[in-house]
Amino acid sequence: MYTIGQVSELFEVPISTLRYYDREGLFPDMERSSGIRRFGERELEALRVIECLKRSGMEIKDIKQFMLWCARGSETYPERRELFLRQKETVESEIHKLEKVLDMLRFKCWYYEQAIEDGNEDRLMAMLPDKLPEEIQAMYDRAHGDQ
Amino acid sequence: MYTIGQVSELFEVPISTLRYYDREGLFPDMERSSGIRRFGERELEALRVIECLKRSGMEIKDIKQFMLWCARGSETYPERRELFLRQKETVESEIHKLEKVLDMLRFKCWYYEQAIEDGNEDRLMAMLPDKLPEEIQAMYDRAHGDQ
């Protein structure tokens, strides 16, 4: 069993944040001894899941829903599985979008390297939008294509 | 040249957002005809870059800095290149973190599939933390490992 201060150290999360999560219902029926929160293995795993779901873009109130399902026991396994399936798809699509963002960023890096060498953008402008070197053109197209 | 309404349609961005960006200085010296904003090719490319930089996690005020560099001409090529380099690393590391999140999510999907089959978590609990099937164990370890 850990105190709030120990968990804060362990997870590098501010104490105020842990209390906020508790207030929002993210640790349903956490134990207390004379008013002081006691974090057990259940709460630590909850915190790991909270960090994961937050990174995946889920809102606190939806994470709370998940924690309530956990507290309700085996009857909610299907809901919990659905949630993770949905969230998995969300993250897969987010990574996909970020790969496109990366193409744009890599293209811009190359672009400004060239601009610095040339001292201006004249040659570059003349290459746009479809006369870029093969590799670069591929990046540019992926970055500027729709969807 | 496009009106704000046309750009809003084209990019699927609310008019209020475009005006907000303008107010924040993201379209320095955009043209106007009798008070009405005229979006040219420069502003459209700016908007593409804004969407990319926002996705990459950059704040509006830093995007404004970039737009000001653009307005200042060739002397700021190095700053602009540095910015894209930094942002590229940010996104690469973000993708890396999301891959770990995915491992956690995939693990949880598997976990609840098993729990549904078994009707309880007894067998699963007994496998934790290091007696999981090989493939799954790898996910679990990547998701629970530090750093």
Added chain:
DNA sequence: ATAATACCTTAAGCTGACTTCAGGTCAAGA
């Protein structure tokens, strides 16, 4: 005994990125 720590609570404050509101201009069509 007292002072320093580490915990507690409720309520208010903050930040970023928008959105909404109230009121106004201007050109084109019925």
Added chain:
DNA sequence: TCTTGACCTGAAGTCAGCTTAAGGTATTAT
């Protein structure tokens, strides 16, 4: 003529996710 639609402004409002403030309790160290 008048009204509709697309634009404009400044100011205030919203929302999520925290953080800070003000005041209090309980345990341990000197």
